[in-house]
Amino acid sequence: MLNRSPNPKLYTFYVGVLSSLAIILIPFAGFHIPDVVSFFWIFLTSLVSVAGLYMLYSAVAKFDVSRVVPIVGAVQPILVLFLGWFFWGVRAITFNNILAFSILLLASIIISFEKKLAPNKQLLTFSLVTALLVALSLVFIKMVFLRQTFLQGTIWIGICNLLLVLTFLFIPGFKKEAFGKQSAPGKKTLLLVLFTQLVGGLAAFSQTFAISLVPVSSLAIINALRGIQYVFIFLVTLFFSSFFPNILKERISRKIVIQKSIAILLIIFGLVILVL
Secondary structure (H helix, E strand, O other): OOOOOOOHHHHHHHHHHHHHHHHHHHHHHOOOOOOHHHHHHHHHHHHHHHHHHHHHHHHHHHOOHHHHHHHHHHHHHHHHHHHHHHHHOOOOOOHHHHHHHHHHHHHHHHHOEOOOOOEOHHHHHHHHHHHHHHHHHHHHHHHHHOOOOHHHHHHHHHHHHHHHHHHHHHOOOHHHHHHOOOOOOOHHHHHHHHHHHHHHHHHHHHHHHHHHHOOHHHHHHHHHHHHHHHHHHHHHHHHHHHHOOOOOOOOOOHHHHHHHHHHHHHHHHHHHHHHO
């Protein structure tokens, strides 16, 4: 999608607007005004979530998706672990944590290597900042659910996401980008955006519900269990690049396949150590 129309700011706007569909949950949860402290965490959650989306889309527009997402996912559980320790002090940093961190960091470096024997610094920078923002959003979401029910928290986060992305309309020229005929996405691209947001929304809803259920000490584990997604991302991008390059094309060679496979195995191994 971003290869066809590389405009991360515009797609962040679309996703923010679509997240307001959480209001359909109101008949099931009612509508209650949150207290000041809850609203503070709701606002912070939306702020870092929207910023994280923008950084993620920017990274995917510039680099291969099968490089960006594994780096984000490898570093993110460690950041969630440290942030959870910082906010709640529920789990000391153990030898396993340090070992997992080292393995995940190594995997992130391996998967970001280009032709030269050096990692792509811009790729690492975009991915690490994205990982930090997403990790913060998960911690802040848990803060919300400690004070609000799952449905109430989800509704208000969706509303706040909408209000934040609407501020994009004050950026000079953005209205033309968002609503102009030349810059508006075509029908196929728009359908792809809607489908992507639907699938991603279901995944985010499931993970958010899991976060609302577990104690804060298990937050990093819930996040780490998503590690299996990197295998699917790699296989899907490999499939499309080989058979449908007009839809999604990434550089594929025997060396790249081996490189990414080793990195993914290290990521899975690191996540297993983190969970144990």
